[in-house]
Amino acid sequence: MPIxxxxxxxxxxxxxxxxxxxxxxxxxxxxxxKVEWRLVLKAATDHEKSVWALGREMTxxxxxxxxxxxxxxHQGEEEGIPWYTMPFYEGETxxxxxxxxxxxxxxxxxxxxxxxxxxxxxxxxxRPPVIYGDLKPENVILTGDGGVVLLDYGxxxxxxxxxxxxxxxxxxxxxAPECWHLEKATTAVDLFALGVLLHEMLEGGxxxxxxxxxxxxxxxxxxxxxxxxxxxxxxxxxxxxxDVRQADRRLxxxxxxxxxDQSRLCYAVSAMW
Numbered sequence: 001m002p003i004x005x006x007x008x009x010x011x012x013x014x015x016x017x018x019x020x021x022x023x024x025x026x027x028x029x030x031x032x033x034k035v036e037w038r039l040v041l042k043a044a045t046d047h048e049k050s051v052w053a054l055g056r057e058m059t060x061x062x063x064x065x066x067x068x069x070x071x072x073x074h075q076g077e078e079e080g081i082p083w084y085t086m087p088f089y090e091g092e093t094x095x096x097x098x099x100x101x102x103x104x105x106x107x108x109x110x111x112x113x114x115x116x117x118x119x120x121x122x123x124x125x126x127r128p129p130v131i132y133g134d135l136k137p138e139n140v141i142l143t144g145d146g147g148v149v150l151l152d153y154g155x156x157x158x159x160x161x162x163x164x165x166x167x168x169x170x171x172x173x174x175x176a177p178e179c180w181h182l183e184k185a186t187t188a189v190d191l192f193a194l195g196v197l198l199h200e201m202l203e204g205g206x207x208x209x210x211x212x213x214x215x216x217x218x219x220x221x222x223x224x225x226x227x228x229x230x231x232x233x234x235x236x237x238x239x240x241x242x243d244v245r246q247a248d249r250r251l252x253x254x255x256x257x258x259x260x261d262q263s264r265l266c267y268a269v270s271a272m273w
Contacts, residue, residue: 195232
């Protein structure tokens with residue numbers, strides 16, 4: 001399916017518009033007159049590290065299967081540049097929703113958290129386990145039907161895999177302390193980032209680029225959520241939740257205040273008018 005140079009593939013797919021142009025990758029939206037749905041084309045740049053990273057990402061995605069995990073439609077290489085296509089997911093990023101609303105209702109926070117747990121469960125319980133390594137709002141797509149899709153596996157690595165010259169993985173503010181010492185990192189890295197996300201969805205505001213206490217100032221939420229967030233974001237991994245299934249079980253029994261959520265929703269709707 002060569003398309004990078006010509007802008008149109010040999011089976012009708014063409015570039016509709018660019019979605020992202022970065023140092024490590026380029027992403028376009030594709031459409032075809034033959035079908036109603038669209039694809040996303042992701043290609044490496046000509047940077048040597050980018051070529052290696054996208055090749056790794058493709059290898060991982062071929063092995064992963066589960067709800068909320070993108071799957072490859074096509075893959076290939078054009079003039080030494082690897083590329084692949086995946087479905088285009090209608091919706092908005094979690095970052096976009098937080099920027100728009102500030103915070104999310106408790107019930108929605110719990111639902112998003114549990115769906116992320118199920119995605120991470122697929123990764124963490126493979127053999128060998130996969131550490132996602134870059135859980136943040138920009139990589140989470142919220143679809144119109146209430147689904148959650150986790151994108152961008154370029155920072156993922158296998159548990160115990162030698163990191164060579166790589167000294168840090170992740171995004172400051174979401175990355176666990178051990179991400180500076182990758183030989184000590186485990187799947188608990190992703191639990192740390194999950195706790196940061198839960199705090200951000202409830203409290204608003206982007207996390208600081210250093211490790212600290214993720215305190216909830218809203219007393220209505222604090223009693224129900226603070227212990228779970230603390231157990232996810234503990235500085236020392238031995239004090240942190242170790243298994244994503246435990247986090248999922250605890251999210252399932254949090255007694256969210258749906259009446260309060262409903263009043264927040266009504267206020268948000270009225271404010272739009």
